[in-house]
């Protein structure tokens with residue numbers, strides 16, 4: 001502002017030097033100077049508002065990016081990491097721990113326990129597939145916390161059995177989803193991953 005004043009005063013000086021300035025002319029120059037000062041003040045206010053707005057916008061963008069990272073939840077795992085096995089039978093229900101992790105974006109599935117823990121409130125889709133060899137009962141259920149949601153069952157198939165089920169579940173953050181082998185049952189798996197478990201977030205709530 002000081003520079004502008006100096007400039008204007010210089011102009012005044014030049015005018016004065018050229019010929020005498022009337023008080024009317026002087027008033028006009030003063031008015032213009034005031035108007036310029038006002039405009040400058042307004043611009044400064046506007047500039048400050050823009051700065052605050054840009055900062056808020058960039059903060060919002062960052063938090064949206066972080067939120068989107070959290071929303072990426074999907075996993076898929078086969079039962080055995082290698083080799084082949086007839087798994088079972090047990091006297092009690094046994095949580096199936098799928099060890100061959102294909103995808104675990106968001107790390108909500110734990111390959112040490114076989115349990116998926118919802119990282120946020122939302123609607124999720126789960127499916128599981130089980131394979132068994134002939135003469136053996138195959139029975140697997142999917143549970144949410146302590147409650148069975150859906151199951152597959154194959155009573156001693158002649159040669160071998162396949163079964164699959166899937167469910168859309170509304171979960172609260174921290175809810176646990178896993179599959180269990182029933183007592184006195186078997187599942188079979190080998191490198192072909194006949195027995196598997198998958199899930200993903202459809203949308204947050």
Ligand SMILES: *[C@@H]1O[C@H](CO)[C@@H](O)[C@H](O)[C@H]1NC(C)=O
Pocket residue numbers: 157159160161162
């Ligand atoms: C089960 O699935 C396997 C692999 O696709 C297949 O070879 C087999 O024939 C199926 N069993 C039955 C009883 O359909």
Ligand SMILES: *[C@@H]1O[C@H](CO)[C@@H](O)[C@H](O)[C@H]1NC(C)=O
Pocket residue numbers: 084189190191192
């Ligand atoms: C895996 O198991 C299936 C079904 O029991 C069998 O047909 C296949 O030969 C096995 N594959 C390997 C690599 O062991």
